[in-house]
Amino acid sequence: MARTQGSIGAETHEKIREVAEELIAAHGYAAVSMRQIATAVGVQVGALYRYTPDKQTLLFDLMRNHLEQVQSAWDATDPTDAGPVERLEAFCRFHVRFHLDRPRAVFIAYMELRSLTPENYAVIETLRNTYEARLEAIIRDGQDLRVIRVPDARVATMALIGMLTGVTTWYRDDGRLDRGRVERIYWRLARRMVKV
């Protein structure tokens, strides 16, 4: 397979993304320098600018990429023909599983909103809102069909998102529970929260 004409080094590009995600998740966007990233990648700082116009765009691309992946992965998972309770179970399990698999990307997407320029922030906020709206729609469907009952659909949505996303703050792979059990426990908690 010939390399695409005019393409830049795909391996280096990928490594920059991995290293940037790791360092930014650990120390924060503002605390990580382009020099640190270059050193961890194994290149000099000037080389980074063949892959990103600036540091801000590097962050923005990481966040957009992650949120677009969440979105498309959920759209591929959503059992749209099923009832609201079954879809809610799919959502809760998907959210926990996906977030446990990508804790660093999740961390950045939630923590570095304030590091974005206003223009980039608007894009990312829209992506986040679109995803959260998917959950809210399921809850409202369930209410209409009287198979889900919550005091307030909007608050229940935000409470669920907060509860599910929080798993990344405490879960450890070498801990007492494996991912499957955690996924199951979170769904049982969620189900009781919204049950008729």
Added chain:
Amino acid sequence: MARTQGSIGAETHEKIREVAEELIAAHGYAAVSMRQIATAVGVQVGALYRYTPDKQTLLFDLMRNHLEQVQSAWDATDPTDAGPVERLEAFCRFHVRFHLDRPRAVFIAYMELRSLTPENYAVIETLRNTYEARLEAIIRDGQDLRVIRVPDARVATMALIGMLTGVTTWYRDDGRLDRGRVERIYWRLARRMVKV
């Protein structure tokens, strides 16, 4: 009332804390400079160092102060003679109320852990764990007395903390719901989550 001998300017000290909390919550510890803080306070940068030995200590004091206040405010609120369900209601309502009243301090306490030196991090982590242990103890009491039932006390604790703390990410004072209603809705969701 005479000013304590040898004391530094109490008003300036307090203003530094307020300004630092506001700026760090908005932009992040690493992104805020001592110059920015000094300008917002209305002094020159050198003056700040009469009140804090360095920037790190300024952050650490903000976080410790907040967590100690959470702890002592809860200890003063906890209806220790009541049953587990009543105490859980007190906890949930307290947590939502306290966090809605201090969104910036909460934000910093959860987001800037990575900006602390290892020594300072250990202190803050201990304070956080102590507070979370209070909730877990209530849930375990409730399980023992068979008035609370959850799949796993530890996961339920973290799920509750995540759910309740998340309120600060979406609540707006000029929004649809006032604080009292939000507090009530969160408690209803929590109660269903842990009910027998």
Added chain:
DNA sequence: GTCTATAATGGGATAGAC
């Protein structure tokens, strides 16, 4: 207790050689 001035270091980004 606050100021001005400065030391010492590191930041993002670019130019031009190879």
Added chain:
DNA sequence: GTCTATCCCATTATAGAC
């Protein structure tokens, strides 16, 4: 596509005048 060298500016923290 990566390197070296550099520009220019911001950073934390301190010294010493007032």
